[in-house]
Amino acid sequence: MKNKLTVRNIGFLWDLGEPLPKFGSKNKVAIRAAMPKDRGRLRKIVLEAYLPDWLWWVRKTGGKERARADLMSYVNEFLGDRERRIFVAEEGGKIIGFSGAAKHDRGTGTIGYGVAVLPGFRKRGIGSMLLLAALDWLKKSGVRFVTLEEETFGFANKDSPAIILYKSLGGKIISDQIFSQARV
Numbered sequence: 711m712k713n714k715l716t717v718r719n720i721g722f723l724w725d726l727g728e729p730l731p732k733f734g735s736k737n738k739v740a741i742r743a744a745m746p747k748d749r750g751r752l753r754k755i756v757l758e759a760y761l762p763d764w765l766w767w768v769r770k771t772g773g774k775e776r777a778r779a780d781l782m783s784y785v786n787e788f789l790g791d792r793e794r795r796i797f798v799a800e801e802g803g804k805i806i807g808f809s810g811a812a813k814h815d816r817g818t819g820t821i822g823y824g825v826a827v828l829p830g831f832r833k834r835g836i837g838s839m840l841l842l843a844a845l846d847w848l849k850k851s852g853v854r855f856v857t858l859e860e861e862t863f864g865f866a867n868k869d870s871p872a873i874i875l876y877k878s879l880g881g882k883i884i885s886d887q888i889f890s891q892a893r894v
């Protein structure tokens with residue numbers, strides 16, 4: 711199994727027919743929809759906000775610059791599409807985290823690329839605020855069912871911070887599988 715990577719893949723579902731959880735925060739953080747002019751600032755932090763948790767994926771993708779380019783191609787797709795939106799958390803003029811949301815047909819949507827917060831700003835409720843902003847926008851756009859697929863490495867037997875976050879804000883686990891992938 712030396713050249714195998716064990717990845718846990720978890721599927722979440724939100725039914726937005728139910729009220730969104732209330733979330734009070736004393737943060738001096740502004741959450742807003744990202745605009746095309748944020749592209750440069752997002753590029754600077756897009757990879758760092760996933761680290762170190764996603765280092766396994768960075769290695770699999772072929773290194774940091776490949777991973778950053780990969781993430782930015784998704785960001786660019788989201789920024790140029792009315793059916794998709796990125797939300798950013800900003801503090802003191804710096805973008806410190808983001809989340810993504812995408813509408814599909816017939817009242818369904820996804821949280822695209824989850825939620826990510828720069829390591830120095832975690833555990834202050836910012837991830838929760840970003841996830842709620844994304845869910846709230848989907849709900850106001852007429853979306854009822856929202857899915858999210860999360861991959862983790864090293865969390866086969868316990869929940870990662872992201873899983874704890876999604877569960878704490880009403881996400882129901884609808885699939886939970888362990889896969890062995892080839893290491894690159």
Ligand SMILES: CC(C)(COP(=O)(O)OP(=O)(O)OC[C@H]1O[C@@H](n2cnc3c(N)ncnc32)[C@H](O)[C@@H]1OP(=O)(O)O)[C@@H](O)C(=O)NCCC(=O)NCCS
Pocket residue numbers: 759760761763764823824825826827828831832833834835836837838839860871872873874875878
């Ligand atoms: C997941 C992530 C976005 C959480 O952001 P955050 O700003 O720290 O989240 P919050 O402060 O809102 O915490 C949300 C909940 O998770 C819990 N939590 C957050 N980090 C935790 C940790 N390291 N260990 C245990 N619980 C944790 C909080 O206690 C809170 O639970 P509660 O509501 O029951 O108190 C952040 O850890 C991150 O960016 N990780 C790397 C990127 C990633 O894996 N994103 C998801 C997939 S793309």
